[in-house]
Amino acid sequence: MFLTGAVFTDLFKDKIYNVWVVPGLFLGIGANLIRGQEFFYESILATGAALLILLPVYFFKGIAAGDVKLFMSAASFLTVQDTLSCILISFLIAGVISVAVIILKRNKQRYIHFAVPILMSVLFVAGGVL
Numbered sequence: 001m002f003l004t005g006a007v008f009t010d011l012f013k014d015k016i017y018n019v020w021v022v023p024g025l026f027l028g029i030g031a032n033l034i035r036g037q038e039f040f041y042e043s044i045l046a047t048g049a050a051l052l053i054l055l056p057v058y059f060f061k062g063i064a065a066g067d068v069k070l071f072m073s074a075a076s077f078l079t080v081q082d083t084l085s086c087i088l089i090s091f092l093i094a095g096v097i098s099v100a101v102i103i104l105k106r107n108k109q110r111y112i113h114f115a116v117p118i119l120m121s122v123l124f125v126a127g128g129v130l
Contacts, residue, residue, distance in 0.1 A: 003122060024073035025072060043075075051072055067118065
């Protein structure tokens with residue numbers, strides 16, 4: 001639910017609000033804490049892996065800070081392996097969307113709304129499609 005809300009605000013307001021990110025992060029970590037110590041550690045590791053991988057991308061202006069926070073929030077529900085898969089798949093989806101925008105609109109938009117590829121990659125990985 002929080003990913004979908006973040007996609008809508010990203011598309012219509014060009015911003016991912018913390019009201020979507022922070023509760024999702026706490027809910028993911030809290031749910032895994034309830035499941036047990038092993039799941040809690042996996043959640044923390046997945047969230048940290050998302051931060052470590054995406055922080056350099058943010059510093060080079062590849063994605064915005066809201067996108068990094070949204071990915072960390074999504075990672076709190078996932079394993080480290082699923083998080084890495086989601087990161088890779090989301091960048092592939094973003095590339096396809098970028099090429100489609102360039103071909104169809106014939107303009108070189110400076111950015112795309114990265115919340116959409118994040119949502120799609122999480123749905124693919126968590127749903128068992130990829």
